[in-house]
Amino acid sequence: MILFIPVVCIAAIALVLFFLLRCLGVALPGNRHWTGWRRVVVAVSFACAASATAFYAWGAVQLMSTVTVAQDGGADSAPFPYDHPCRAQVKGAVDYEVHFHTLSTVCVMEDGERRAVDDVPQGVRVTAAASAACAVAPAGIVAAGRSRVRPTAGTVGGHR
Numbered sequence: 001m002i003l004f005i006p007v008v009c010i011a012a013i014a015l016v017l018f019f020l021l022r023c024l025g026v027a028l029p030g031n032r033h034w035t036g037w038r039r040v041v042v043a044v045s046f047a048c049a050a051s052a053t054a055f056y057a058w059g060a061v062q063l064m065s066t067v068t069v070a071q072d073g074g075a076d077s078a079p080f081p082y083d084h085p086c087r088a089q090v091k092g093a094v095d096y097e098v099h100f101h102t103l104s105t106v107c108v109m110e111d112g113e114r115r116a117v118d119d120v121p122q123g124v125r126v127t128a129a130a131s132a133a134c135a136v137a138p139a140g141i142v143a144a145g146r147s148r149v150r151p152t153a154g155t156v157g158g159h160r
Helices: 004-027 037-072 085-089 122-146
Strands: 092-097 104-109 114-117
Touching: 004 037, 037 092, 037 122, 085 092, 085 104, 085 114, 104 122
Parallel strands: none
Antiparallel strands: 092 104, 104 114
């Protein structure tokens, strides 16, 4: 798992740069593809996509480091090393699950109960989700505004 950390970081940096360059390309004068209010909405959408990518990658790297710590082993590591969140924050945990979709670690207790721990800060998860919503919603509005079909003379409902 530790080998994925640099891959995720490099991919995230590349995507953030791509989204920021697209945002600048839309926002700078001389862009004839997007005009009026759509230009602002598309630029904001690209900026939010860059933010969502950065924060989600940050949370994913933190989860990968949690998995790496758990797999490290060594003395005094049964069932977890001393710095694993399930050992540091919860008493009686015997196993753990990592959910990359929600950026969370869930500790499994002796009786089968599952408890979420704070290994990825709540601010990172909320910012990633809010930025993703901010990127998708305006893009949908712009796409809906551009996809209207105007019927031409001699057609019914836009079909011949």
